[in-house]
Amino acid sequence: MSKSPVRVAVTGAAGQIGYALLFRIAAGEMLGKDQPVVLQLLEIPDEKAQKALKGVMMELEDCAFPLLAGMEAHSDPMTAFKDVDYALLVGARPRGPGMERKDLLSANAQIFTAQGKALNAVASRNVKVLVVGNPANTNAYIAMKSAPDLPRRNFTAMLRLDHNRAASQIAARTGKPVASIEKLTVWGNHSPTMYADYRFATIGGQSVKQLINDDAWNRDTFLPTVGKRGAAIIEARGLSSAASAANAAIDHMRDWVLGSNGKWVTMGIPSDGQYDIPQDVVFGFPVTTENGEYKLVEGLEIDAFSRERINLTLKELLEEQDGVKHLL
Numbered sequence: 001m002s003k004s005p006v007r008v009a010v011t012g013a014a015g016q017i018g019y020a021l022l023f024r025i026a027a028g029e030m031l032g033k034d035q036p037v038v039l040q041l042l043e044i045p046d047e048k049a050q051k052a053l054k055g056v057m058m059e060l061e062d063c064a065f066p067l068l069a070g071m072e073a074h075s076d077p078m079t080a081f082k083d084v085d086y087a088l089l090v091g092a093r094p095r096g097p098g099m100e101r102k103d104l105l106s107a108n109a110q111i112f113t114a115q116g117k118a119l120n121a122v123a124s125r126n127v128k129v130l131v132v133g134n135p136a137n138t139n140a141y142i143a144m145k146s147a148p149d150l151p152r153r154n155f156t157a158m159l160r161l162d163h164n165r166a167a168s169q170i171a172a173r174t175g176k177p178v179a180s181i182e183k184l185t186v187w188g189n190h191s192p193t194m195y196a197d198y199r200f201a202t203i204g205g206q207s208v209k210q211l212i213n214d215d216a217w218n219r220d221t222f223l224p225t226v227g228k229r230g231a232a233i234i235e236a237r238g239l240s241s242a243a244s245a246a247n248a249a250i251d252h253m254r255d256w257v258l259g260s261n262g263k264w265v266t267m268g269i270p271s272d273g274q275y276d277i278p279q280d281v282v283f284g285f286p287v288t289t290e291n292g293e294y295k296l297v298e299g300l301e302i303d304a305f306s307r308e309r310i311n312l313t314l315k316e317l318l319e320e321q322d323g324v325k326h327l328l
């Protein structure tokens with residue numbers, strides 16, 4: 001028997017990530033090739049943005065996707081999020097050259113109080129939320145805190161792009177296929193302080209740390225390359241990553257919903273205090289996913305270098321949180 005459609009909200013639907021994301025969701029790449037979707041698309045109440053959104057919807061129509069069971073354009077989160085099962089919160093200002101993601105906080109934070117409140121009021125009680133708009137961890141924290149009637153664990157931030165970037169760098173360095181890398185993670189904030197960690201990673205059962213065996217490369221090349229990749233893309237393209245961000249959003253939601261088959265993936269999730277990360281801080285952690293739930297990988301050894309890196313990214317997140325406490 002065919003499945004009933006699920007409702008997927010995407011904000012910033014006429015933006016560059018939206019344009020790389022919607023067609024893949026409608027093609028079944030996020031929720032499965034047997035799962036029909038209704039897209040509930042949100043853009044700002046501005047004539048130009050709404051017109052651009054209509055154009056994107058015309059193109060979606062022209063793809064004649066068999067799984068696209070419906071499509072709606074909205075300018076108010078209270079209608080866009082009605083009964084949604086999944087919400088991808090992409091719409092927010094991107095940074096330009098010379099900016100850090102946290103410089104966007106004052107411009108973007110209010111978006112996530114309003115959208116958190118709207119999700120709280122009208123979304124499905126099981127809604128799974130992915131925050132992509134930057135600074136993603138703190139925006140996810142704001143949305144979660146603004147939605148007290150929804151389970152905290154349903155709010156997540158996107159660290160998957162960082163995870164995928166780290167995997168590609170390791171594949172290039174070792175000459176092994178990217179798909180063979182397991183047990184990789186990125187701790188902390190989606191910012192240059194993130195800590196991409198391959199100490200536990202394996203390729204075909206072999207330790208990646210031993211295969212690479214070069215602490216200087218880890219510290220001086222790998223970590224800065226992964227941490228500053230977003231800025232390198234902006235420098236090269238004149239615009240921030242869009243297709244790779246959309247791809248990571250698909251990976252994040254697909255694994256959350258359909259399971260990671262025992263593999264570690266990185267998700268930004270509200271802490272329950274593990275690894276000495278205070279309760280509620282939305283932090284990149286290694287997780288496995290099964291039956292629509294994520295489970296933190298616990299009990300990993302944190303050595304002195306890792307503790308220093310984790311403390312640094314935590315400090316930045318706590319400062320960001322402090323900067324938005326007047327909104328909560």
Ligand SMILES: NC(=O)C1=CN([C@@H]2O[C@H](COP(=O)(O)OP(=O)(O)OC[C@H]3O[C@@H](n4cnc5c(N)ncnc54)[C@H](O)[C@@H]3O)[C@@H](O)[C@H]2O)C=CC1
Pocket residue numbers: 011012013014015016017018042043044049090091092093094095111131132133134135136158159161162190240241242245
């Ligand atoms: N977490 C991550 O790994 C990544 C996050 N990003 C972030 O994603 C966000 C979106 O990036 P792009 O699509 O490139 O930007 P964009 O500027 O091309 O599109 C953003 C869209 O959001 C819309 N928008 C703004 N405020 C809104 C609101 N309150 N409700 C609904 N829509 C709203 C705008 O009208 C625009 O169409 C940025 O904050 C960017 O920094 C980008 C890449 C990776």
Ligand SMILES: O=C([O-])CC(=O)C(=O)O
Pocket residue numbers: 094095101134161229230231233234240241245
């Ligand atoms: O760097 C940016 O501003 C966009 C982003 O988050 C990324 O590419 O990781």
